[in-house]
Amino acid sequence: MFNSDHQWNVRIEMQARPISFRTERYEVRTLRAEDASERYLSWYLDPKVMHPQNAPTARLTMDELRAHIAGFDRQKSHLLGIFDPAKKLHVGCYILNIQPQHRIARIHIMIGDEAYRNRGVATETTTGLIDHLFASRGIEKVVVQVLTSNIGFNRVMEKIGMRVEGHLKGEVIASGGSGRLDQVLYGILKKEWPALAEGTRR
Numbered sequence: 592m593f594n595s596d597h598q599w600n601v602r603i604e605m606q607a608r609p610i611s612f613r614t615e616r617y618e619v620r621t622l623r624a625e626d627a628s629e630r631y632l633s634w635y636l637d638p639k640v641m642h643p644q645n646a647p648t649a650r651l652t653m654d655e656l657r658a659h660i661a662g663f664d665r666q667k668s669h670l671l672g673i674f675d676p677a678k679k680l681h682v683g684c685y686i687l688n689i690q691p692q693h694r695i696a697r698i699h700i701m702i703g704d705e706a707y708r709n710r711g712v713a714t715e716t717t718t719g720l721i722d723h724l725f726a727s728r729g730i731e732k733v734v735v736q737v738l739t740s741n742i743g744f745n746r747v748m749e750k751i752g753m754r755v756e757g758h759l760k761g762e763v764i765a766s767g768g769s770g771r772l773d774q775v776l777y778g779i780l781k782k783e784w785p786a787l788a789e790g791t792r793r
């Protein structure tokens with residue numbers, strides 16, 4: 592059978608496995624049902640969080656948020672929380688999508704708490720996440736797609752040394768329904784990462 596998981600009859604065995612690692616200032620780990628909170632719900636209502644991701648604001652219920660958290664299989668899809676352990680605060684999230692047959696991980700991020708934006712959280716934790724994926728999860732390439740208009744995350748990509756692999760014209764339909772939006776495609780291979788990380792980490 593030909594599908595994305597069994598391409599060319601290569602069978603990939605994967606076990607559901609939570610993710611957890613620390614960076615200098617933050618903890619990143621798989622979210623659990625008990626992490627659902629009013630604080631987390633409020634991020635979906637904030638246009639400054641949702642629009643740069645090309646997503647509409649949304650009023651979710653606590654049960655819908657718990658169902659969202661439960662919807663990630665922890666094999667090919669992961670929902671991770673970014674926590675400030677010093678203040679015991681959940682400040683943002685990553686979504687990871689894994690293509691196991693190609694050992695590729697695609698990363699999405701949101702820093703939900705405004706007080707934590709432009710303080711280096713994405714730079715530090717995305718570096719830590721890529722370190723973790725290459726060192727401990729068998730990933731050989733990381734890719735990220737960012738709206739061309741998203742100055743902050745394009746800057747993060749540049750700071751950590753991700754390579755621009757393409758400019759994708761009209762790649763996505765604008766969530767507001769007004770036309771199509773451009774994205775930048777970034778990528779990095781495992782064999783390129785240590786040298787880059789040495790030279791670019793802050």
Ligand SMILES: CC(C)(COP(=O)(O)OP(=O)(O)OC[C@H]1O[C@@H](n2cnc3c(N)ncnc32)[C@H](O)[C@@H]1OP(=O)(O)O)[C@@H](O)C(=O)NCCC(=O)NCCS
Nearest residue numbers: 640643700701702708709710711712713714742743744746
């Ligand atoms: C984009 C986002 C992930 C960045 O996270 P962050 O933790 O604030 O990023 P950092 O602080 O590590 O780095 C941001 C950089 O962008 C720069 N930046 C942000 N907005 C900027 C602007 N309007 N003009 C110029 N530079 C800007 C910051 O100055 C910083 O660069 P510097 O360290 O050289 O000063 C975060 O703001 C966010 O989650 N936004 C909403 C959701 C989103 O856009 N997700 C990404 C979807 S692909």
